[in-house]
Amino acid sequence: MKKYDVLIIGAGIIGCSLAYELAKYDLEIAVLEKTSYVASGATKANSAMLHEGLSTKPGTLRAKFVKNSRKLLTEVMDKLHVPYKEGIGLITVAFNEQELELLKKQRDDALENGLDARILSKEETLKLEPNINSGIIGAFYSKSVSVIGPYELCIALAENASYNKTDFYFNEEVISVEKYQNRVIKVKTKQNEYQAKIYINAAGLYSDTVASFVEDIDFRIQPRKGEYFLYDKKYGSTVSHVISVLGNGKSKGMIVLPTIHGNLLAGSSAVSIDDKEDKGTTKETLDMIYQEAISKMIPSLSRTEGVITCFAGLRASEVNEDYIIGKAKTVKNFINVAGIQSPGLSSCIAIARYVIELCKQTQEVELWNIKNNYIAENPPYKRIVELNEDEANDLIRKNADYGEIICRCELVTKGEIIDAIHSIIPATSIDAIKRKLRCGMGRCQGGFCLERIIKIIHEETGIDMVEIRKDCVGSNYLIKPSKGGDKSHD
Template identity: 40%
Template sequence: MTYDVIIIGAGVTGAAVARELSRYNVEVCVLDKEEDVCCGTSKANSAIIHAGYDAEPESNMAKMNVRGNYMMDQLCKDLDVPFKRNGSLVVCVHEEMLPGLKELYDKGVKNGVPGMKLLNREEALAMEPNLSENVQGALYAETAGIICPFKLNIAMAENANVNGVDFRFNTRVEKITKGEDGLWHLRTNNGEYKTRYVVNAAGVYADVFHNMVSEEKIHIIERRGEYYLLDRTVGDHVSHTIFPQPNKFGKGVLVAPTVHGNLLVGPTAIDQDDKDATNTTQFGMDQITAKASENVKNLPLRSVITSFSGLRAHEDNQEFILGEVKDAPGFIDCAGIESPGLSSSPAIGEYIGNLLRDMMKLTEKENWIATRKDVLDPKKLSLEERNVLIKKNPAYGQIICRCESVTEGEILDAIHRPLGARSLDGIKRRTRAGMGRCQAGFCSPRVMDILARELGLPLTEITKSGGKSQIVLEHSKEVAE
């Protein structure tokens, strides 16, 4: 199969690039080794939109962060993605470190971050009563926000797909070479693909693909970050995103509300040499507890409902690598996309989209669709509207997930919409079925039955997250016989 552009990676960066390219008359395909979009770093992060004061001035990180933050309101409105500007506080708990807040403020000014303010101890505590008693001051940034990272990734991918971009899942790129025909040849486990241009948005694997085609090597460290997620009953412990002062390993362990009403605490920063190891550890959990408690008091950690970890693609120079590789014409890097990658994704998509538009002299589609509607949530309707909906479609009156009040109608929508869910995790990311207090203990069998029925598959082929993650391995009746 031959395309004009192939994007490697269906995470938030790849989806953002795909959506931007879908504006133009060009044949685009996204390849991903997993069974769905949003299966790597994009599904396991802090779910926050950074203001942009932390990155070095004039860096790609700074430019993309500030521009991406600015774009987020309209993008989330167009794509029906939950987003809230709750603001952030960088907290100083040691008096001798107060000058560091001023340095961050000055860096933010250079980066063009609006709405920042240096707070004294009393002002900080007035905004957040549960800050540590040791707080000496804080940097407030009003433009920081919280978002659903799954919904953002899925929404951009769905919108790209509706506008003509192909997505090929369970397709692992194994080798990239330049053919005598002048095209890039991508050998995969599902055959060969050819393309004029490659966009490398492969997260922690971006260095692997870059180094296949370039003599100028790059190196990405897999930096593991572990998190606690707390129940909605304690989601109001803080109202802003609370950061410690940053260090060389990143922005530190934060405490933040989520757009869905939970409380998120983390991440750690553990460098490793395994690009797929996302296990959590007791050491990591202990680190989260100790470090978060330095900035926020009385953390209600007895209300933890789950822990998880994700990998950040930390490039050696701590910078986003964006653009065409000098000694590999037609190969475009989106490499080293760690925090603030989620915040920067719309801007990265815009930047790479404009780059390819100019390189390929692309023309805009006359019928490009800019908007998309999320899975219908009956909880957002009035009682009268909900009753009308249930009368019209009784599936919306059948609760499947009790913790999150997710209905069968929502699950059916998640399965049958563009790039629909094919696994328990796919349903979870689109509807939140299984994300509540019992962590899918009640609803998994029901969701599996619906998936099997709608996809025409036996239960033994329904997985948690694709691959070999089957829940039901065999039928007990057949074993007994």
């Protein structure tokens, strides 16, 4: 059994940032992930905002790690060629004097935290965003908010770690640990056992469960659900900033924003729930979001027209509303990085660098030398649809698969899907292809491309078509007809 220096549990943005930062060192690193690909948890369903803590409580770990995150993360995104909308800015609107007073306080807090912020008059606001409700009386404005592609970033971090020799194991759910004296000596999944000198728990919503494999714990992760509307690209230019209404203390307030792909994202609610697997949306909550946020901010947006899907993400909030980052109490080589709710995306690199300092303090790994052959950048990557006509034609002449469109909505070709299947982190589930290339994220939501992608995965990997999954074990799309054939459609 290979023994790793560091083993990370969970391949969300935190696990992948850790892998990315750790892979700079001359160490053996592994990541275990229970689903089929990276970015399967909160990292795939969130507001995608990179901000420096406009509403994080001073003195908390959340406030500490988000400080200066914009510079830190944009440097990494530039190196890894991850697209983002830098500094598109946030406008929070006020409909009455009471709201305006709260926004003035928000401006003062932001200025105190070293962020740029000011109050806009109604006229100034409507000049910047003509589609905002003309019933506003003013707004808070800060330029220090960017919009990123959360799963693109997570994939790029993981791929870079992989170029730097990190081993990723998918469909591997950690279900127990084995300890000897005051150390964890191995973790077990249903199929395998893995050994390392240091273990890091970055299991998101399940970080309390994983921590409890090691010892009695005094924290609990309470999921807080956020539901969203996603509008078609036709509506993507309705606004050019992140527009928000005032929060209710538990969230920054609901937002409407243009995504990096040109869609319009609107949400989200913030409702505490018990079931960590409940990612369903409800009519009641979506109605509330539409009434209290979308139509209030942008009256021209419809409740249904242009909406291509609705979805939910679960915040891994600890009951004390702060991050739990630190060494386990009773063992010396197990570190928890738990309760990473918003702004976890923004803070991911700062958190990873801090956790590396904790790893060093364990003294379990002696040498922390930077790799000689460290690969700092990912190869630049352009989708076929982003190439100019000559570049695209050149490619198609060499390989006709780059001329065969499989996802009509997002214009993804067969050649790109084949490349993703054989890429450094192979995308061999439907959700993996979706996150890597956006197949199925457009207007038809996979209605046209799904069966074609299943066929391509089968042809390229030899995996039986009935074994090809949406994501986790048991999420197969196809079933084998029972003996004598399926008569149900006769």
